[in-house]
Structure formats: structure tokens, C-alpha cells
Amino acid sequence: MKLQEAQGQFIQAWGSLGSSWGISKSMAQIHALLLASPNGLSTDDIMDRTQLSRGNVNTNVRELINWRLVRKKTVLGERKEFFEAIHDIYSMAQHIMEERKRREIEPVLTLLKDLKKTELEGKDDEVKHFQALIKDLEEFVAQMENLLNLASRINSNSYLKKMIKAIS
Structure with missing residues (x-):
């Protein structure tokens, strides 16, 4: 070819x-x-x-x-x-993660935090269900943000890159 x-x-x-x-x-x-x-x-x-x-x-x-x-x-x-x-694959991956975090994770996390603080009116069981959903989603998205932050730190640390390659 x-x-x-x-x-x-x-x-x-x-x-x-x-x-x-x-x-x-x-x-x-x-x-x-x-x-x-x-x-x-x-x-x-x-x-x-x-x-x-x-x-x-x-x-x-x-x-x-x-x-x-x-x-x-x-x-x-x-x-x-x-x-x-940018031909360095690790740098490329880091930039993509940072941009996706900025465009996708941060706005959702802000919305969920705002909704969590909002006083809701409605049927008690429906309000409690919605509040539990928002709380669980906020925790999950925050964990995803922490994971992206960790991955970003790994990408910028050449020692960790070598260790990951050795494990693979």
C-alpha cells in the first residue's frame, strides 16, 4: 500500500x-x-x-x-x-482532556451545584427523588473531573509516563 x-x-x-x-x-x-x-x-x-x-x-x-x-x-x-x-501524543491527549473538561464537565458541574442549592416546590416524593438524582449526578461528575485532573497530571509527568509504559 x-x-x-x-x-x-x-x-x-x-x-x-x-x-x-x-x-x-x-x-x-x-x-x-x-x-x-x-x-x-x-x-x-x-x-x-x-x-x-x-x-x-x-x-x-x-x-x-x-x-x-x-x-x-x-x-x-x-x-x-x-x-x-502537535505530534506528542501525550500532550495531544492532555489538551483534548482539558478542552473537553472545560466545555463539557465544568458547565454540567456548575448547573448541578446550582440545582442542588435551589429550593424546589412540588410533591415531597418527587422533590426528594429529584434532589437525590442531582446529588448523585454531582458526585459522579465531580469524580469524573477529579479523574481527568489526575490523568492530566500523569500526562505531564515523564516518570509516570515511563512507569505506565513499563506496566503495559
Whole structure:
């Protein structure tokens, strides 16, 4: 199999996985393309390889930069902007966990804490049931947040990375 064919399969698969993770297929495909590229690519290069529009590429590259998965790269003598993926898998995973925590876990936890403090009116058994649900969910989501925090600390500690690899 030729390299470009294998990269194409990877880009398609990563795009499908991305939509399962809650990001657009286009964003995941661009990320996969940049991951598979040892050097930075221009917007035109990305458009050519993914068959996506300039606007779609620009929007998704900007979002990947916000997620800290891609960075701009300057090339001496070139007027174009180039973009390259963060190739360190541990750093990439850490950035994804931190962004998902910020976008998903923190807002839910805030809502649950606010609902827990709210005085509710209604039938006693229904109010108690709802309050118990909110309490249990808050505890669970807080534990998930703690787990993400722990995983984030592990990713930034090279000794722990080596220990985990040795155990695997």
C-alpha cells in the first residue's frame, strides 16, 4: 500500500471517530492530515488533500489552534501561513482532556451545584427523588473531573509516563 493511500484511510477513520467524540468530521480529518504530515501544511495544501472549502478549513484550523492541537508555523521566504499538529501524543491527549473538561464537565458541574442549592416546590416524593438524582449526578461528575485532573497530571509527568509504559 502506498503511503498516501494509508494516510487517506487514516484521515477517513479519524474523521469518523471525531464525530463520535463530539467534534465535526471535517475538524477531525484536518487534524488527522496534519498529524500524518511531518511538516506544516498551508491552507491550500489542506484544501487539496481533504477536498474541503477554504472557509471550512479556516474555521476548523482556528478551532484546532484553540484546542492547542495545531499551531501556526512560519516558513522563511513564504507568504502563506502553515499549520502543524502537535505530534506528542501525550500532550495531544492532555489538551483534548482539558478542552473537553472545560466545555463539557465544568458547565454540567456548575448547573448541578446550582440545582442542588435551589429550593424546589412540588410533591415531597418527587422533590426528594429529584434532589437525590442531582446529588448523585454531582458526585459522579465531580469524580469524573477529579479523574481527568489526575490523568492530566500523569500526562505531564515523564516518570509516570515511563512507569505506565513499563506496566503495559
